[in-house]
Amino acid sequence: MADKPMMKIAITPPVPIADEHEYIVAILEDGWDYVHLRHPSATTHDMRRLIEAIPQRFHNRLKLHGHFELLNEFNLGGIHLNSRCPEAPRLYSGNISRTCHAIDKAERFIEMEYVTLSPIFDSISKPGYTSAFSSDQLSAMKCRNAVALGGVTPLRIDAVNQYPFIGYAVLGYLFNSNSIDELRQKLKEFK
Template structure:
């Protein structure tokens, strides 16, 4: 555990305000499956996506397994599971993400797989008490959620600045909630290590299947993280 994949993704040039440092960009899947989802995911990987969080909270293990099987095996080491952790024994995946639905339990069956370990947090207090062996944590909702109606911004600018000044926001903390190409520059000044996107990337794609639009949105997000 704790293999610090992010340092191998990019050369980290840290500073107190986050300038001069590349922010990591993580994509989270939509909750529901949609037609040609595996094709869309593969195209994101082909265009530079380094980490995909596979989050399908209502999906069965068989449904989750089928989606992974449809994704080129070359990209499996970039996929993190939010559910059905036992699938790491069937596929060469990147890691496991802990959440309120699932806790890690017995780690012994996974320890030899060099997995990344991450979790979801919803307060600075939760970030502070996260185990040291976590590679990164999600903090949400930083801004109003795009994918979850009514899920409002959880922190003021003053609270974020204070957390940065106290060293609670750093390269291990990933901002989630309302992440868009327009909001990413505001996130950078608080010292976050990266952003996780869902609604701003996938919005409308399940309905129109416009891959060009999807890749254009991804490109803008990636550019803002540089």
């Protein structure tokens, strides 16, 4: 599976960080496909302010994990369904992705743009959240729209490439950066 172009997705932590919009812009300027805005306890007003702080040219590469009413205000890249928001808004026809924690469930969502399957490796952002799949299970996976999530770092990209993933999603490794300069250094490691 090596040498295939991989989709790169960043997912914001559940709790906003200082200057988060700058981190998001740096990630998108680096060429990542999407940044998922995942702030379950944020208000709609807070989420609106975050989106407004990001240049409009990047809005089509932002995906919402909630606050779907903001789709009426911004030209966003889509929505991501999860246990908190399991259904798309009525009449929504844009890009949809979904969280999955089991291979058989991921294989049922072939109509989605992609599904994130996790945890592939031990999580960085959730201590104690350990890898859920064996190498044999991942190799036998029939899902062809799965994105690896959970513990993804630059050192694990070769391992991700061994399986039929179309890309990878990163949360803890990027957003645990102590500064925008540290984030930019980490982004270079994914080249």
